[in-house]
Every structure is written in C-alpha cells, then in structure tokens.
Amino acid sequence: MRTLGIAIDPGGGNPKLLGVIVRGTAANPVLEDEFELKTSSTEAPEQVAALARLLHAKLPGIEFDEAAIRVAGTRPVASRFKGNFSRAHAEGAALYVLREHIKRPIGMGDPKSFAMEIGASKDDLVARAKGLSKGKTDAAIAAIAALGT
Numbered sequence: 001m002r003t004l005g006i007a008i009d010p011g012g013g014n015p016k017l018l019g020v021i022v023r024g025t026a027a028n029p030v031l032e033d034e035f036e037l038k039t040s041s042t043e044a045p046e047q048v049a050a051l052a053r054l055l056h057a058k059l060p061g062i063e064f065d066e067a068a069i070r071v072a073g074t075r076p077v078a079s080r081f082k083g084n085f086s087r088a089h090a091e092g093a094a095l096y097v098l099r100e101h102i103k104r105p106i107g108m109g110d111p112k113s114f115a116m117e118i119g120a121s122k123d124d125l126v127a128r129a130k131g132l133s134k135g136k137t138d139a140a141i142a143a144i145a146a147l148g149t
Contacts, residue, residue, distance in 0.1 A: 005143025007070040020139040026118040026148035031132040052093035068107030068142035118148035
C-alpha cells in the first residue's frame with residue numbers, strides 16, 4: 001500500500017504544502033517520494049486557494065491508496081493581524097481536494113493522535129518520520145499513520 005501524507009508549513013507568511021509518499025507498514029515505512037508546493041501569493045485567502053489548486057494539479061500524477069493530513073493544534077495567535085495566514089484553512093482546503101480525489105475519508109490528526117491510532121508512542125512515530133524525511137517530518141508522520149489504516 002502507498003500512502004500520501006500532507007502537512008502545511010505556514011513559513012512566516014510564505015506558506016508551503018509538504019507532501020510525502022510512503023509504502024510498507026507503519027512499523028517499517030519506506031519513503032517513495034516527497035514534494036513541496038509553494039505559492040507566490042501574498043494575501044492569505046489567495047495563498048490558501050493557490051495551495052489547493054497546486055495540490056489538485058499534482059494529485060493525478062501521484063499513485064496512492066490512502067491519505068492523511070497532519071493538523072496543527074489550537075494554539076492561540078498573539079495577534080490576529082500577524083496570524084493572517086490560517087494553517088487551519090489551508091488544511092481544510094487540502095482535505096477537500098484530497099477527499100474529492102480519492103472519494104474516501106482522509107485521516108487527520110497530530111503526532112499524538114496518529115501514534116495512538118497505529119499503536120506506537122509519539123516519540124517512536126516522530127523518530128520513524130524523521131528517519132524518512134528530515135525536512136518534511138510532519139508530512140511523513142501523516143503518511144506513516146495512513147499506513148496503519
């Protein structure tokens with residue numbers, strides 16, 4: 001089975017969508033591919049829409065059976081103006097695009113909830129993900145968790 005893991009990196013105003021494709025099992029994942037989608041838009045709503053469009057265009061060239069999105073916690077933003085780019089909105093847009101593409105539910109969670117789903121500790125899951133992809137660890141966490149479904 002091949003799985004796709006997605007994570008959004010807010011990037012201080014230059015958001016990126018990170019993707020990792022793995023195969024194997026949750027205990028022994030193997031990296032197949034990874035990618036990064038960036039937007040040149042400067043307005044938050046346009047950044048979210050651009051990332052969704054880029055993902056929509058990328059999906060037909062990727063083979064995968066299941067998908068999951070690593071979602072952020074609900075930490076408060078110190079200033080609403082500084083937090084214009086909403087990671088949650090981008091995660092929701094990615095969820096919609098993925099759901100429409102594979103016509104099945106998409107897994108969503110954070111490292112702790114994903115670890116519980118696959119019967120591992122959070123530290124073990126994070127270590128496996130870091131072993132696969134240093135720069136896209138959050139996406140790898142989601143991809144590994146999707147292997148366990």
